Amino acid sequence: DYTKEKKAGEGTYAVVYLGTKKSTGRSIAVKEIKTSQFKDGLDMSALREVKFLQELKHVNVIELVDVFMANDNLNLVLEFLPADLEIIIKDTSIMFSPADIKSWILMTLRGVHHCHRNFILHRDLKPNNLLLAPDGQLKIADFGLARLMASPQEILTSNVVTRWYRAPELLFGAKHYTSAVDIWSVGVIFAELMLRIPYLPGKDDVDQINVTFRALGTPTDADWPEVSSFSNYNKIQIYPPPSREELRRRFIAATENALELISGMMIMNPKKRWDAVKCLQSQYFQELPEPTLPQDLP
Amino acid sequence: DLHKRYELVENEYNDSFIRDLQKKKEYIASGFRADFIYDRMLTEAFM
């Protein structure tokens, strides 16, 4: 029922084709997963994509249309999403307004909220995993690093989330982190949408720690109890947190409520960081301008 | 379902297992949240 008309990309474990669902004429993307590639059977990223996308149905999460085996390859049929937020941010010929930014962040937070209320952590939120549908809807994609919220005593790997969007607790090697890591990533994306350049572009993992704390201040036990117990805490430089004035200068187009939201999403202590519900209920989404309707977005 | 069939009242729960974890340094530093655990268990019970 599916055609593969054009190769759209090739990753480590999959080749992506654009095609059509014949019975409906719907444009689709087929992610063909090479099964021979992974000596341990089905690749973990593919397994996670299938496991979680089968359970999530939300306008702001990419839809898994079908899954099937064909000539020993696993095929994920996904809805066709021609663009992503990274393309939009980088293409300076595209002008976008504060209302557009508000719309993209609102849709991102709705998608993240749906994952979190199903106790699923995405763990790789970044602009090129936020895809854009022809009708303007933003959809969270690439669940290759996703996992269920940990059982209480479970140990998680901190080697997740693409570096620039990685939360401080992950930079410190935390093993019992929560969905707060996704909220941090959304905060960085929000900043990038306003600045049109990456907000915390570390050259490597060590530099990432430095870049993060130089921009946002080094956390102390006062605001983040036990942060000094992380093994690599002592090696880091102590920087003061930015003043409100400094934040205003950094995000000149941002309203007070926008600064409130981005500060809430990027609170160092994960325990105090805002969760998806608190973000969605923030004043920023209740003040003018109203978020641009998806179909009117660039 | 607007009305969840439970109230999350953290200080009413005597859960020694979770409470012990909350006191561990590595859990505190990681941002471990007992209320997230309770919310998940209660959601699974009342879904």
Added chain:
Amino acid sequence: YRHSSQYRLWSFTKEQLESRRRALNVKVVDKVNEKLQDIISKHNDLSQEELNAINEKAVPVTMEEELKFVNFFAKKVQSFCHSLNLPTEVCATAISFFRRFFLVNSTMEIHPKHILLASIFLACKSENYFIGIEAFAKKTKSQPTTILKYEFDVLESLQFTLLNHHPYRPLHGFFLDIQYILHGKVDLNYMGQIYTNCKRRITETLLTDVVYHYTPPQITLACLLIDDEALTLKYLEVKFGSPPEEQKESETEGMKREETPSDTKLPSNLKLQTLTALIRECQAMIL
């Protein structure tokens, strides 16, 4: 839960489950008989006693026999998981994968022993308890190729649905909520004992068809009912019982006002007697 693949694809009434298994058995019995006729017709030099032997021995298994066979191996999945010291959830998922596989395939097509290890291996991956194939094959004294060969068969038969809801987390949830609803009236050590007993019983229910007919929370409540009927009924009564006004009338006859927190009366679209009847049914099936 209604959006979950477990509800959408793997929940059946007793009739649906029976007819699914019967249809599968009939289909495969036909195939087996066809093959037998084919062999007999190709070998026209068979002696009479050979023909008798074929007619006597090569008899396809019935649906009931298949079910016994599958359940026998499901128990082996469980004991294998225990010998590998796998976490409770991983073991539960492995059993679930194994039993669902044989709702779609017959033991006459694939011997359960081949699916046993593939189910456990896939469950380890799916529950983030990854064990590399070499290490896994070594631990289980088997061949990597055999396990990997069947991994895709299992995945396909599962229709690529991997996320399982087991009754363990609901047990933890009710353990918390009972403390709140009956607060001050339950002894914590006693609750701890209940928790342990119910956890063990839940593990047993994973080997039965209860998992296809009831939701995880209903199974948990049935296990609680088995373990302490009075406590469970009291809890459900206070939690979902008659609305406060009716309750006040019954109290004005001089009964001491229950000190249950009035805010526990959450507007719930749930009828206590319907729930209790359902849990009783589930309890009976488990026992």
